[in-house]
Amino acid sequence: MTGPAHADDARVVVYSRAACHLCEAAEALVAEICADTGDTWTRVEIDGDPDLVERFTEQVPVTFVDGKQHDFWRVDERRLRAALGK
Template sequence: MPEAASVVLYSRKSCGLCDAARATILAERRRVRFRFEEVLIDGDDELEHRHGLRVPVVEVNGVEAFEYVVDAALLRSLIG
């Protein structure tokens, strides 16, 4: 059996787009099993330098797949 997909959401506190991305990811997680981790970039110099104001950023299986908006249908196809 293949290993479950991994989804990482890079976000900030008080970020409406991050809240929407999280909601989309969690809705898909109710449909299909995958690992999910949310990483707050606030206060992390390396992550703030990498992502800056470009949040949310979502990686699927280690590959950047979305920024700002998560498309549920595309997420579904990426996680299998």
């Protein structure tokens, strides 16, 4: 289950695109980790926002933690757990 509906309210934000297998894998791992840590997360689909498409189109999925870019393309479980532990 995702966290809050607004990206500003979530600790982890995954920017992704529709029909993106890397995005689906990243979201599943983020959901699992956040369920374990109790942190909130949300998904933002970039396809409907030209600014986000221009910014992230070649890097999706892009993961942000606490408002700062953390990873792109793949989620490293150990790195994300370490970032959430800070």
